[in-house]
Amino acid sequence: MDFLDRFSIPPHDDPMLYASIVAIGLVSIAIVFGVTYFKKWGYLWNNWLTTVDHKRIGIMYIISALLMLFRGGADAVMMRLQTAVPDNSFLDAQHYNEVFTTHGVVMIFFMAMAFIIGMMNFVVPLQIGARDVAFPRLNALSFWLYFAGAMLFNVSFVVGGSPDAGWTNYYPLAGTEFSEHVGVNYYNWALQISGIGTLMTGINFIATIMKMRAPGMKLMKMPMFTWSALITNLIIVFAFPVLTIALLMGTLDRQFFTNFFTTGDGGMDMMWANLFWVWGHPEVYILVLPAFGIYSQIIATFSQRNLYGYKSMVASMVIISLLSFMVWVHHFFTMGQGAVANSIFSITTMAIAVPTGIKIFNWLLTMWRGKIRFTTPMMYSVAFIPLFTIGGVTGVMLAMASADYQYHNTMFLVAHFHNVIIPGVVFAMIAGLIYYWPKMFGFMLNERIGKWAFWNIVIGFCLSFFPMYITGLNGQARRMYTYSEASGFGPLSMVSFFGALLLAVGFVIIVYNVYYSFRYAPRNVGDDPWNARSLEWATHNPVPEYNFAITPNVDSEEAFWDYKKNGHDLFKGEIKDIHMPNNSGWSIILAGFFFVFGFFFVFHVWVGVIIAFLGIIGCLIYRSFEKDDGHHIHKEEIEETENKFGGAK
C-alpha cells in the first residue's frame, strides 16, 4: 500500500461521508475562530484545560459525554432509518457495519462511562465533605486520557476508516484476516488509552472514599451514591486490567503477527470472547450501580423520606459486584460449552435478579408513606422503576440457557440491553444532571420544558425498543443492514424508527432547555432548591472552589436533613486557610502525547510512535522531579466568598 493511501477512507465513496467531514472541519474552524475572537483562550486554559478541580473535571466529563451522546445518537437514528423499511439502500452493508460498531463503542465507552465518571467526580467529594479527590492531578490526567481516547476514536471516521467488527469486536472477524483496514487498530488504541484513564479513576476514587470522608462519616453513614461509587470503582480496578490485556493481545495479533485469536497456528477465537466478557459483564454493573446511587438520592429527596432499607441497599450492591464476575459465559451460551457449564452460569445470572429486586422494592418502599413531588428528576426515576423491571425480567428470560439459544444474537437481545441501559443508566444520568444542575451552575433548568423532553424520551424509548422483542422472537437477527419484505419485520421496524425520532427530539429539547434556562432562569435559587437531604446540599450553589468553608461534622447518611430538621451541628469550628492543589498543564500535554502515540501506532508510523513515546517518558520524568506544594486560599478570601452567598456555613 502506498504510504498516504492508508490514511484515506476505505472502502466506500459516500457523498454523505464527505459532507460530514466538511461539516466537522467547518465546526472546528468556527470554534477556534470564536475562542480567538472573544479572547477566551486564556480563560479556557486557566479555568478548564489545566484545572484539577473535581467539579470542573466532572463538568468536562459530562459535556464530553453529551457530545458523544449526540454522535452515538446520530448513528442510532441512521441505523433505524436504514432498517425502517425492507430492502432499504440508505446505507450499504459496510457503512451500516461501521455505524453500529461506532454506535456501541461510543455509547458505552465514551458516553455512559464518561457520564457516570463525571457524575462521580462532581458529586462524591461533595457528598463526603472533601475538598477534592485524593489525587487531583491524576484525576485531570484520567479525564484527558479519556478525552484523547475519545478523540482518537472519532478521528477514525475521517482518517483511515471506522472499525467495523461490532463493539464486541469478535475475532477472527476483527483480525487482519477479515478486517484489513485500520479501523480495529483505532478500536484497540482508543480504548486502551481511555481505559488507562478509567483504571486511574478507579484507584483515585477508592482512595478518596476510603481516606477523605468528613469526620463522623463512617462507612455505613455514607450517602448511597457514594456507596455505589465505591463499589463501582472496586469493580473497575478488578475488571479493566482484563480489557487492557485483551486489547494488547488484539494489537499484537493485528500489528505484530502473533496468533492469539487467529484461525490458524493455534490461535483461539473463543479466548477473545471470554476475555472481553470477563471485563464486559462487570462493565454492565460499573454503569448501572452509580445510576442506582443517583436514583436512591433522587427518590429519597422527592419522597421527602429517608431511603428505605439502607443496609440491604448496601448489601445488595456488594452481592451484585461479586456476582458480576461470575456470569460472563451467559454472553455466549451458544458457544458449545455444554449443558452443565451453561446451567451453572444460567443460575448465577438469575441470582443477580435477587439483589436487584431488593433494590427495586426498597425504592418503592421509600416512596411509601412519603410525600411525592413530581419534579423532572423524580419523573425519570418513577419511569425507571417499571421500565427497568421489564428490562430486568427479560434479562432473567435471557439467562435461561435453553431459551437463550433462541434469543441469542437477535433483536430480542438488543431490546433487552437497551431496556436496561437506557432507563437504567441514561435516565439516571439525565435525572442526575437536572438534579445537580443548580449545584453546578447556580440556576435551575426549566421544569416545563424538562417534562416535554421527558415524555418524548420515555415514549420514544418504548416505541423504539419494545417492537424489537417481537421481531427478535420472529427470527430477526441483530446487525443485519437490511431484510426482505417477506420476513415481515417491516411495520415494527418502522415503529422503531419513529421511536428513535422521538428520542432524538427529546434530547434536542434538553439542549434547548439548557439554552433557555441559561438565558431566562432566575439566578437566586438558594442553596437548597429541592429540599434535599444529603451532605452535598449543605454548601452553596454553585459550589465555591474549596467546597465547604468549614469541614462538616457528620452523624448520619442524611447529614443535611439532620442539620435542617433535627438541629444537628454540621459546621463546628471556624474558617481557616484552606490548602488547595495547583492547576497544571501537565495532564493535557501528557494526554496529547498519548493521542499522538496512539494515532501513529494505528498506522504503523514508527518515527511518530517513538517521538510521542519520548514525549510521554519526558512528561513522567518531569513530574517525578516537579515540586508543587499547592496553594492556600486565605481566610479573608473565604469569608468574602461566603458573605457573598449570604453568610458562612
Next chain:
Amino acid sequence: MKLKWTYLALLTGIAAFLAGCEPLLVLDPKGPQADTTATVIWISIFTMSFIVIVVLVMLAVILFKYRASKQDPDYEPPHIEGNKYVEGIIVAVPILIVAFLSVVSTISTHQVESPPEGYAEDEPLVIYASSSNWKWHFSYPEQDIETVNYVFIPTNQNVEFRLYSHGTISSFWIPQLAGQKYAMADMTNYLNVVADEPGEYMGRNSNFNGEGFAENEFAVTAMPPSEFDSWVEDIHNTADPLTEEEFEELLEPGHLGQMTFTGTHQEFKPAPEGENSPHNHGPSDSDEDGGHHHH
C-alpha cells in the same frame, strides 16, 4: 397530556395489530427441540409477567396515594429504617422464583443439548454444516453428497449437525426447529435437530460476520424419509463431483446460490474434531468423537 393519550392509543393499536399477526417463528415450533425452547419461553413470560404486574400495581398505588398534591401541607413523612420481615419477603419471594426458573433452565438445557426424547437410541443422520463468508456448506458423509446454502432433512429422524467454520464465527440457527449454536474455526459443535412436519424452514447465520452477513441464510426442507432417499439418489445421478480446487473457490468471500455436488469436502478438508482439532495436543487427550478435548 393530550399528546400522551394519543401515544398510549397508538401503543395499544400496535399491540392489537400484533395480536392478529401470524405466530412468531420462535413460538411456532416444528420439532421437539424448538418445542422445548418455546415452552420455556412461555413459562418465563408468565412468571415474569407476575413480577412486572406486582411492581406496576405497587408503584401505581404508592404514587397515587402518597403524591404531595393530595396530602396535608404539614404532613411530615416518617423516618423508617426498614423492617426485617418486609425485607425478608422481598428477598424470599425472588429467591423462590429464581429457584423455580433455575430448575426449568437446567432441565431444559440438558434436554436441548441431547437428542430429543424417543430418538436417543437411533443412529442419527450426520450432516456437517460449515460456514464460510457468507455461505453454508452441508456435507452428508454417509450419503456422500454436499450442498451449498440449502439442506434437506428427513422428518422424524434425529439429525446431528456438526458445526464449524472456515473463518469467522457464525451461528447456525433454524428458529422453528432448534436454538442456535456457534460454528467456529477451531472446534466442532454438535446440534441435534428433529423436524416433526414436512415443510420449508428459514435457517440463517445469526452471528455478525462482516459485509455479507444479512444475506447469510440457508433454506431447510424437511421431507418424509422415502422422498429424502430418492433425492439423494437423484443427486448421485445428476450432480458433479466436488473437487478440492473447486471447493477452495467456493470458500472465497461472496454469495453463491444453491449448489449440489457428489462427494464431500470432508475427504480433503476435514472438520476440526478429534485428531483434526487444532487444539489437540497429542494422543493423550484425543478421543474418538472429538469435541471434548481439554487444554
